[in-house]
Amino acid sequence: MRVNFVLSEVATGLRRNLTMTVAMILTTAISLGLMGTGLLIAGMISDMKEIYYDKVQVSIFLADDVTDEQRSAIETQLADSPEVATYLYESKEEAYERFRQQFSQQPELVENTPPDALPESFRVELVNPERYEVIAAEFPNGQNGVDQVRDEGDFLDRLFSLLNGARNATIAVAVVQALAALLLISNTIQLAAFNRRNETNIMRLVGASRWYTQLPFILEAALAGLIGAMLAVGGLVLTKVLFVDKTLAGPIKAGIIPPVDWSAIATISPIIAGAGVGLAAVAAYVTLRLYVRL
Amino acid sequence: MIELQHVTKLYPASPRPALDDVTTEIDKGEFVFLIGSSGSGKSTFLRLLLKEDDPTRGTITVNGKTLNGMSKWQVPKLRRTMGCVFQDFRLLRNRTVAENVAFALEVINKPHRTIKRVVPEVLEMVGLDGKANRLPHELSGGEQQRVAIARAFVNRPLVLLADEPTGNLDPETSEGIMLLLERINRTGTTVIMATHDYHIVDSMRRRVIELNGGQITRDQSRGVYGVGR
Numbered sequence: 001m002r003v004n005f006v007l008s009e010v011a012t013g014l015r016r017n018l019t020m021t022v023a024m025i026l027t028t029a030i031s032l033g034l035m036g037t038g039l040l041i042a043g044m045i046s047d048m049k050e051i052y053y054d055k056v057q058v059s060i061f062l063a064d065d066v067t068d069e070q071r072s073a074i075e076t077q078l079a080d081s082p083e084v085a086t087y088l089y090e091s092k093e094e095a096y097e098r099f100r101q102q103f104s105q106q107p108e109l110v111e112n113t114p115p116d117a118l119p120e121s122f123r124v125e126l127v128n129p130e131r132y133e134v135i136a137a138e139f140p141n142g143q144n145g146v147d148q149v150r151d152e153g154d155f156l157d158r159l160f161s162l163l164n165g166a167r168n169a170t171i172a173v174a175v176v177q178a179l180a181a182l183l184l185i186s187n188t189i190q191l192a193a194f195n196r197r198n199e200t201n202i203m204r205l206v207g208a209s210r211w212y213t214q215l216p217f218i219l220e221a222a223l224a225g226l227i228g229a230m231l232a233v234g235g236l237v238l239t240k241v242l243f244v245d246k247t248l249a250g251p252i253k254a255g256i257i258p259p260v261d262w263s264a265i266a267t268i269s270p271i272i273a274g275a276g277v278g279l280a281a282v283a284a285y286v287t288l289r290l291y292v293r294l
Numbered sequence: 295m296i297e298l299q300h301v302t303k304l305y306p307a308s309p310r311p312a313l314d315d316v317t318t319e320i321d322k323g324e325f326v327f328l329i330g331s332s333g334s335g336k337s338t339f340l341r342l343l344l345k346e347d348d349p350t351r352g353t354i355t356v357n358g359k360t361l362n363g364m365s366k367w368q369v370p371k372l373r374r375t376m377g378c379v380f381q382d383f384r385l386l387r388n389r390t391v392a393e394n395v396a397f398a399l400e401v402i403n404k405p406h407r408t409i410k411r412v413v414p415e416v417l418e419m420v421g422l423d424g425k426a427n428r429l430p431h432e433l434s435g436g437e438q439q440r441v442a443i444a445r446a447f448v449n450r451p452l453v454l455l456a457d458e459p460t461g462n463l464d465p466e467t468s469e470g471i472m473l474l475l476e477r478i479n480r481t482g483t484t485v486i487m488a489t490h491d492y493h494i495v496d497s498m499r500r501r502v503i504e505l506n507g508g509q510i511t512r513d514q515s516r517g518v519y520g521v522g523r
């Protein structure tokens with residue numbers, strides 16, 4: 001295969017329909033960028049699940065007037081309970097320290113909270129997180145020094161369903177964008193084929209193989225897909241540097257939100273590139289088969 | 295070498311067949327004129343030989359290969375054994391004479407060395423040496439047709455199909471083109487030329503196949519354009 005020939009055909013083709021090419025590249029980039037965002041959110045969700053679900057499932061907050069006997073009675077009961085995998089005692093001071101760290105970006109909030117405002121608690125990990133009700137029944141609210149038992153899992157479930165929703169919405173928009181990108185690619189390839197009809201007619205008549213005739217068009221689309229993918233990755237990098245790392249620095253430092261690692265972006269970049277190049281090439285191939293006589 | 299058996303071609307749009315039960319045979323090395331008025335089916339005949347289109351009925355054999363049912367990826371191989379020339383030259387406007395001829399070889403993956411050697415050879419043969427670097431619009435019509443013939447012949451096809459190659463040329467220029475086609479024919483290449491230029495047909499005295507409404511109405515060796523004209 002004559003590489004120079006094919007490449008110069010590709011370059012000519014892309015230049016000749018500059019507006020269409022730009023539109024095709026941008027739509028592809030937006031679609032792939034959203035797809036990448038969806039993948040990053042998905043990764044973030046599973047990271048967060050590890051951070052949260054593994055740590056705490058049930059919090060038992062103690063009353064302000066809890067006695068030492070009541071406290072050790074609760075601890076014994078937890079230690080003996082077959083439902084409990086592990087538990088951790090958190091004093092008022094430790095609770096305040098954790099709170100200060102979590103909200104280090106909001107100093108007014110920390111300043112306005114007296115150090116003893118946060119209750120002491122037992123943080124309990126269950127053998128089976130679904131069995132929250134059983135533990136709640138063992139420690140009735142407002143009795144024996146227990147202020148209230150809270151199912152953290154319930155809160156997390158709601159949080160994660162929100163995050164899952166965000167991920168699904170992103171991916172849905174990405175799919176719609178991808179559809180627009182595919183139509184634009186198809187259109188651009190038809191236009192390119194029309195512009196090059198003299199060349200392809202002659203190629204056909206002198207017996208160039210179908211593959212040879214199609215390749216410039218397919219490469220043209222694949223190249224546009226690749227450029228789109230590169231723009232999309234660039235967009236993700238900018239989003240990380242300018243938005244995630246700046247605006248979300250506090251919650252990330254406090255361990256509320258997992259950071260978006262460079263390694264995560266490095267992992268999804270080839271996926272994005274592959275999707276961009278692959279989809280564009282397939283769209284071009286199908287277009288040539290359906291609409292263009294080669 | 296080329297054989298048509300009861301070939302009928304119907305185009306979807308028209309009720310009248312473009313070719314109507316055509317049976318004929320053309321041997322290797324023959325020079326054949328395909329004559330008939332406009333719309334008689336000459337171009338369709340040539341297009342079917344190139345497998346640009348398929349016959350509605352009947353079988354076509356070219357170089358021992360049956361075109362009916364030939365798979366798509368075998369068609370390029372068939373076309374490499376055939377050259378074709380048209381009334382409108384079909385040159386690439388942004389390529390020079392030499393590049394136009396080389397294009398036909400590049401796209402079938404001929405090695406660079408071969409291309410560099412054979413392009414000047416064929417340009418000399420068609421009488422265009424010294425004009426290799428001209429663009430098509432810098433040439434006369436006759437010269438442009440010579441480029442097209444060079445491109446069709448450069449890969450040494452077994453068959454050269456010419457669809458009214460002199461249709462856009464004056465008689466004198468046409469004569470030069472005919473001498474060139476004769477010369478190509480003498481190398482052993484079968485030439486099939488569609489035309490309605492009776493001067494040319496009458497002066498050449500070659501085989502004449504006349505089409506009328508898609509049917510062969512005459513097939514005569516050493517024929518003239520019109521019987522009793």
Ligand SMILES: Nc1ncnc2c1ncn2[C@@H]1O[C@H](COP(=O)(O)OP(=O)(O)O)[C@@H](O)[C@H]1O
Nearest residue numbers: 305307308312331332333334335336337338339
């Ligand atoms: N692509 C086509 N679609 C429909 N009808 C066609 C097509 N090509 C040719 N025809 C018809 O077939 C008949 C033969 O055409 P053609 O082979 O071009 O004749 P010629 O070359 O002798 O002028 C004409 O009636 C023409 O209108």
Ligand SMILES: [Mg+2]
Nearest residue numbers: 336337338457
């Ligand atoms: Mg015709």
